[in-house]
Amino acid sequence: DGGITQSPKYLFRKEGQNVTLSCEQNLNHDAMYWYRQDPGQGLRLIYYSQIVNDFQKGDIAEGYSVSREKKESFPLTVTSAQKNPTAFYLCASSITGNYNEQFFGPGTRLTVL
Amino acid sequence: DQQVKQNSPSLSVQEGRISILNCDYTNSMFDYFLWYKKYPAEGPTFLISISSIKDKNEDGRFTVFLNKSAKHLSLHIVPSQPGDSAVYFCAATGSGNTGKLIFGQGTTLQVKP
Secondary structure, eight states: OOOEEEEOSEEEEOTTOOEEEEEEEOSOOSEEEEEEEOTTOOEEEEEEEEETTEEEEOTTOTTEEEOOSBTTBOOEEEOTTOSOOOEEEEEEEEOSSSSOOOEEOOOEEEEEO | OOSEEOOOSEEEEETTSOEEEEEEEOOTTEEEEEEEEEOTTSOOEEEEEEETTOSEEEETTEEEEEETTTTEEEEEESSOOGGGOEEEEEEEEEGGGTTOOEEOOOEEEEEEO
C-alpha cells in the first residue's frame, strides 16, 4: 500500500523552539518537496530534493532546513528564525522529470504559541 | 510575481450544473498544466493534466481546456456533485522548472444540493 505519510497531523510548539516535521514515502520516488499553505494562498515551495543527499531552496526557504539522507525520507525543520511558522505544511513526491504529477501527503498543521 | 493566478477565490453552483474554474498564467515557458483538488486538512489529490500540445483533455466529468494564446486554462466539471465541493488548485511547470510546480491561489467550489 504505497503512499506518503506525514507525522504528526497536528503539532504545537512554543515560540523560539525548533521543530522537525516528518515525511516518508514508499513510492520509490526520487524527488521530494515541501510546501507551505496559508489561508487564501496557494502552495508555496520551501525546499525540494531530486536525489538523495542533494536539495535546493524553493521560493520561501528562509527559516527552514531539510536533509535527504535516505530516498524515502525528507524531514523539514522549522527553525526559530522562521518569522511566521504557523501554517499547514505539505510534503510531496514524484518521479524525476519535468512533466510528472506530484503525490501529496496528508499534511501537518503546525501552530506556534 | 504571481506566475499562476486563479482570480476567483470562490464559486457556488447548483448540483447537476456545470462548474467552470479558471486559471491564468504569465510564463510562456510553461507547457504542462495540472489541476489538484483539496479537502480541508488533507493533502491535494491530482485530478487532471494537459500538455501544451493539446487544447483539451477529458476524463469522465472533468475536462480541461487550454488556450495558449490567451495563457488561460479552465476546468469544467459536468455534472457537478456535492462531493466536488473542495478547493481546486491549478499548477504549471515547464522544461526549465526541474520538476517544480507553480501553484495558483486556489478556488473554493461549493456545489449545493
